[in-house]
Amino acid sequence: MGFKKDFIWGAASSSYQIEGAWNEDGRGLSVWDVFCEKEGAVLNGEHGKVACDHYHRFKDDVLVMKQMGLKAYRFSVSWPRVLPEGTGRIESRGIDFYSSLVDELLEAGITPFPTLFHWDYPYELFCRGGWLNDDSSEWFAEYTSALVEALSDRVENWFTINEPRIFVNLGHVTGTHAPGIKLSRRDILRIIHNVLLSHGKSVKVIRDQAKTPSKIGIAPVCHVAIPHQETAENIELARKIMFSCQESEFPDWSNTWWLDPLFFGSYPEDGLELAQGLMPKMGPDDMKIISQPLDFFATNHYQGYVVEPDKVNGWNVKQPQTGQPLTAFSWPVVPEGLYWGPKFLYERYGKPIVITENGMSNLDWVHSDGKVHDPQRIDYTRRYLLNYKRAASEGVDLMGYFHWSIMDNFEWNQGYKERFGMVYVDFQNQNRIIKDSGHWYRDVIAANGENL
Ligand code: GCO
Numbered sequence: 001m002g003f004k005k006d007f008i009w010g011a012a013s014s015s016y017q018i019e020g021a022w023n024e025d026g027r028g029l030s031v032w033d034v035f036c037e038k039e040g041a042v043l044n045g046e047h048g049k050v051a052c053d054h055y056h057r058f059k060d061d062v063l064v065m066k067q068m069g070l071k072a073y074r075f076s077v078s079w080p081r082v083l084p085e086g087t088g089r090i091e092s093r094g095i096d097f098y099s100s101l102v103d104e105l106l107e108a109g110i111t112p113f114p115t116l117f118h119w120d121y122p123y124e125l126f127c128r129g130g131w132l133n134d135d136s137s138e139w140f141a142e143y144t145s146a147l148v149e150a151l152s153d154r155v156e157n158w159f160t161i162n163e164p165r166i167f168v169n170l171g172h173v174t175g176t177h178a179p180g181i182k183l184s185r186r187d188i189l190r191i192i193h194n195v196l197l198s199h200g201k202s203v204k205v206i207r208d209q210a211k212t213p214s215k216i217g218i219a220p221v222c223h224v225a226i227p228h229q230e231t232a233e234n235i236e237l238a239r240k241i242m243f244s245c246q247e248s249e250f251p252d253w254s255n256t257w258w259l260d261p262l263f264f265g266s267y268p269e270d271g272l273e274l275a276q277g278l279m280p281k282m283g284p285d286d287m288k289i290i291s292q293p294l295d296f297f298a299t300n301h302y303q304g305y306v307v308e309p310d311k312v313n314g315w316n317v318k319q320p321q322t323g324q325p326l327t328a329f330s331w332p333v334v335p336e337g338l339y340w341g342p343k344f345l346y347e348r349y350g351k352p353i354v355i356t357e358n359g360m361s362n363l364d365w366v367h368s369d370g371k372v373h374d375p376q377r378i379d380y381t382r383r384y385l386l387n388y389k390r391a392a393s394e395g396v397d398l399m400g401y402f403h404w405s406i407m408d409n410f411e412w413n414q415g416y417k418e419r420f421g422m423v424y425v426d427f428q429n430q431n432r433i434i435k436d437s438g439h440w441y442r443d444v445i446a447a448n449g450e451n452l
Helices: 031-037 054-067 092-107 136-151 164-172 185-209 232-242 255-264 269-274 286-290 337-349 375-393 436-446
Strands: 008-012 072-076 111-117 157-162 215-219 225-227 297-300 305-310 314-317 353-357 398-404 423-425 432-434
Touching (some): 008 111, 008 353, 008 436, 054 092, 054 432, 072 157, 072 398, 092 111, 136 185, 157 164, 157 185, 164 185, 185 255, 215 297, 215 353, 225 337, 232 305, 255 286, 297 337, 337 353, 375 398, 375 436
Parallel strands (some): 111 157, 157 215
Antiparallel strands (some): 423 432
């Protein structure tokens, strides 16, 4: 069995990474605007002030998506564009932008899949304590409500939060992403709880207030453990590692710490042991709020890690082989992750899977024939999709796939160095060129993946 007939083929982006127009039409500051001002925070002192200038060019960009035959587009909404102070006053020009984008997409036959939060947190809320403030989930619910009011007559699919563990960890533990602070484990546990509550309250707002029936998910990234050999024993080992909390990566990197509350309504026991004495106060209904029913299991996936048994430690992460394939970002290419990840996650959480991001950065440039040839991206995507398809053939319910990214963009603290797009962006003049991979993807979409 291949991909279902109604399989969703899409591509993804996020607001701060592509929009630009950072101080236009009443937009408030985000923590990323401020982080980029800090010396040394971002490669070459780059920032998202202009980025892909998508705010002004969204109509042309939707046209490109149409040429590529996309069925769906995952974008994110900039919270401070809609609520410049994070709460309170709604900026109608910000709302209008997303409303027009939705109209343009629908007219092109492309289904909009907005993500409510993809890291560009309102600076004003950060100044009020950000995610550490126990009101933060109410702020997120208020923001959700403003968007649902504006878009839910036409939008049916929603993602609440993108990769929560990444912005919590890089933004608040290592300090390498905005807001660039380093907090204690106790603080992080409180932040995680507030982020989970924000998600839950947001889901409830969408269900209660949407004008059309909604499908809702969250878009986490998961650590995917891949068995080094396909034997029952090794598969069981990988499964066990993937769904347990290890001291070394707790709490921010533990899959179950983030996922079990959402789907089972409780933190995992092994994590609670590690968190002893450090947990925030919880309300009696918190877990009920956090575990609002979801319609699918969305997840971003780039790289899994191969695990093998070890006599001393029980298991080990297999060390990279010399000369192993790497992307331009030096991320290992491990296509099997798109089989094992969906398979293990489906077994445990029982929801249809949608890959909300997958892709690679490549050393792309415009070749002398005026085209952008990116055979590595084609091969990478093909290999990952074939593994994904294998999961489908074994009965895993797969709903869709969004490639990261529709276009080259601002790759956070790496500035513009890492090109992830299927569409090339010339950052000097904002010209777009569909790369070879974009043309290839159009054919894959047209054949529903039968030609892979
Ligand atoms: C993430 C984000 C994207 C990135 C992409 C490539 O996963 O970090 O969702 O914004 O650009 O993943 O790193």
